[in-house]
Amino acid sequence: AGYVDPAEVPGIPTVSEPPGVVAYAPAATAPFAPSVVVVAATPAQAMILHEAALRAGVTPTTAPVSGRPGCAVLPLAMHQGQAVLSLGCAGNRMVTELADHELYMAVPGPAWPAVVEALDAVLDANQIMNQAYRERSAAVAPPASG
Template sequence: MLHHDELDRLGLDGEPVAIAFLAEPPAGVAPWDGGEVAAGCAFWRHARAGQTFYTEPAAHRHCAVGVHVHGLSLPDDQAGDLGASIELMVGAGYLDPAEVPAIPTVADAPRYVAYGPAGRVPFDADVVVVAATPAQAMLLHEAAMRAGVSPMTVPVAGRPACAILPLAMQSSQSALSLGCAGNRVTTGLGDGELYSAVPGASWPAVVDALAAIRSANEAMAAYYEHRAERVSAADSH
């Protein structure tokens, strides 16, 4: 059972986002009707705000890199020019061409991508992505370790931010992303935030582990504060 109160105590600035890559539209979910978006990661922002919906590949067409990462198939007249996008990034000194083959991608081309607040959606998430401060990500990471979803060290990705989705899905472990310039502009991710991602099937266990992890960290923080005060007092004599 998901302990939503523990997520509330974590103090996230928005909902954790459940994402599913599907062959059929999810039952009980309406299609996206919010108009054109500059990139597929814009849908994260709306799901963080509590919306649940699904998209078709054409809704992602304005970000060729995102289309590539999501494994989406588009007609030629709708497909963004991945080559032109890569050329722009390389020309700006933003990307090395040698990095492109290493970018994780969704293996099976989905026909639909669904989004919504994790634990509150009528579909099974393939991955849950959380915008978090480093302190919040620390607790999520420790909860993932406690739940057996994460080793002590986890992969940390950068550009493109959406690559964290297949990275977590394919490894069946949690992952971190520092974001990317495009994602931060599109989603409004704060300078003090990053992304933590967990395989969807493992998300309930991570949430269930949060209470014990938060309690343990509060106890250790109190210990360290008391020790620091004691050492400081001894040093002043």
């Protein structure tokens, strides 16, 4: 169908060893230690997660972004040991019903607790900044014509 150029295939990230088991569960209640935690998020939510991952030392300022195939985000997060954003792909979006306004963030499982721990501070800082930006915007807004 021409969806993937054969020349692209060697560059698609893979896991080094086939997994013995693939299991899915909510991160907070998983009865196992996850290799990767995948979050479906809006860009605004992904921004907050990225900031928490940055604060936790799990991602660089310029986070890696993966496109097709969507599943490539798993080995990227596992092997790079850092959070990765994924735009998903046609197959993934169809099967998972990921909305057009959402994307994925994958965080290495061992780093997930540090990201969660950083979330409150990041949310607080963003609330403060949002208020400061609202005040600044109001101060420089042109007067209403009437």
